[in-house]
Amino acid sequence: MAEINFGGVVENVVMREEFPLTKAQGILKEETIAVIGYGVQGPSQAQNMRDNGLNVIVGQRKGGASWDKAVADGWVPGETLFEIGEAAEKGSIICYLLSDAAQIAVWPQLKEKLTPGKALYFSHGFGVTYHERTNIVPPKDIDVILVAPKGSGTSLRTMFLEGRGLNSSYAIYQDATGNAYNRTISLGIGVGAGYLFPTDFKKEVFSDLTGERGSLMGGIQGLFEAQYDVLRENGHSPSEAFNETVEELTQSLMPLVAKNGMDWMYANCSTTAQRGALDWKDKFRDAVRPVVEDLYRSVATGEEAQRSIDTNSQPDYREKLDEELRVLRESEMWRAGAAVRALRPENQEVEAEA
Ligand SMILES: NC(=O)c1ccc[n+]([C@@H]2O[C@H](COP(=O)([O-])OP(=O)(O)OC[C@H]3O[C@@H](n4cnc5c(N)ncnc54)[C@H](O)[C@@H]3O)[C@@H](O)[C@H]2O)c1
Ligand SMILES: CC(C)(O)[C@@H](O)C(=O)O
Ligand SMILES: [Mg+2]
Numbered sequence: 564m565a566e567i568n569f570g571g572v573v574e575n576v577v578m579r580e581e582f583p584l585t586k587a588q589g590i591l592k593e594e595t596i597a598v599i600g601y602g603v604q605g606p607s608q609a610q611n612m613r614d615n616g617l618n619v620i621v622g623q624r625k626g627g628a629s630w631d632k633a634v635a636d637g638w639v640p641g642e643t644l645f646e647i648g649e650a651a652e653k654g655s656i657i658c659y660l661l662s663d664a665a666q667i668a669v670w671p672q673l674k675e676k677l678t679p680g681k682a683l684y685f686s687h688g689f690g691v692t693y694h695e696r697t698n699i700v701p702p703k704d705i706d707v708i709l710v711a712p713k714g715s716g717t718s719l720r721t722m723f724l725e726g727r728g729l730n731s732s733y734a735i736y737q738d739a740t741g742n743a744y745n746r747t748i749s750l751g752i753g754v755g756a757g758y759l760f761p762t763d764f765k766k767e768v769f770s771d772l773t774g775e776r777g778s779l780m781g782g783i784q785g786l787f788e789a790q791y792d793v794l795r796e797n798g799h800s801p802s803e804a805f806n807e808t809v810e811e812l813t814q815s816l817m818p819l820v821a822k823n824g825m826d827w828m829y830a831n832c833s834t835t836a837q838r839g840a841l842d843w844k845d846k847f848r849d850a851v852r853p854v855v856e857d858l859y860r861s862v863a864t865g866e867e868a869q870r871s872i873d874t875n876s877q878p879d880y881r882e883k884l885d886e887e888l889r890v891l892r893e894s895e896m897w898r899a900g901a902a903v904r905a906l907r908p909e910n911q912e913v914e915a916e917a
């Protein structure tokens with residue numbers, strides 16, 4: 564653990580250097596790690612652990628796209644790929660990576676397999692924190708642990724292949740064996756975490772639900788829509804509205820923020836832009852703050868969890884989601900976006916080669 568000062572608050576962080584892969588491999592050498600679910604996180608975590616030399620099997624419903632994807636990724640039916648129940652039976656560590664709604668449906672079946680001394684691993688605090696709504700109450704004689712990558716499973720895999728790690732949170736909810744900490748950190752190293760930041764299940768789920776509904780996904784699209792629409796209503800062309808709302812942000816300015824912070828990005832823009840941005844940021848903050856407060860309240864009361872459970876438990880949830888995403892994709896703003904993206908040199912080369 565290294566003590567790091569985050570803006571004046573000192574926190575403990577697990578560094579990869581102090582917990583090398585060889586140590587993780589040693590701790591997990593007798594374990595069979597069963598990754599249940601092969602959607603977004605499942606493939607990345609399972610493949611990273613396999614590439615890291617750990618003993619991994621996959622449990623997935625037979626017959627669907629996820630099963631076929633697992634086979635395509637080299638998991639062998641009957642050897643390293645099984646139906647969910649069989650994989651959970653074989654695993655000493657169960658990585659429960661079904662969608663949060665599916666975890667509820669499969670829980671009665673999974674619970675039977677959680678014999679004393681096993682570990683139940685999550686990548687989200689959802690199921691356990693909202694146990695009154697999910698009925699996910701693990702038995703007392705197993706470890707219950709969490710490693711939550713702070714990013715998409717897709718990035719977890721690509722960053723691993725680039726030799727980088729994706730920062731992740733970790734938490735221990737229940738330490739029945741006395742070995743929960745070692746198991747957790749070893750799994751974190753195994754799945755390709757960069758640094759590991761301690762949290763607890765409740766804080767992980769409250770912050771995660773707030774972030775994805777807020778600035779990471781919901782809030783950013785809401786801001787984009789508002790600005791794009793106002794520009795269009797005032798006679799600006801789609802390309803101009805898109806460039807000034809999205810393209811410049813992702814291609815030029817956010818990489819500068821990622822590299823050296825917001826002030827550095829500001830400092831590399833004109834004094835005209837700096838003056839305006841500094842004047843307007845507080846107005847945006849004050850306008851948006853009540854929405855964020857309402858969001859956090861809705862997360863804390865469990866309303867967000869309930870809505871997610873109710874909608875994502877429907878048999879046709881996937882079709883409905885796909886339809887909502889289609890509407891987003893086919894909106895003028897994102898069709899303009901597709902046209903703008905196609906103009907990037909790397910995409911033109913692809914077109915020229917085709
Ligand atoms: N998607 C991400 O990048 C991401 C990031 C961090 C944490 N998480 C967390 O990781 C966990 C897994 O999320 P995900 O996005 O990978 O899941 P997902 O939505 O991709 O679903 C995973 C699997 O669940 C299976 N499934 C769905 N309904 C089922 C049912 N009724 N019975 C059996 N199987 C069913 C699907 O076949 C799929 O393989 C969740 O707790 C999520 O909050 C996800
Ligand atoms: C990738 C995210 C948004 O960080 C994750 O929390 C998720 O739920 O997919
Ligand atoms: Mg999330």
Ligand SMILES: [Mg+2]
Nearest residue numbers: 713714771775
């Ligand atoms: Mg998240």
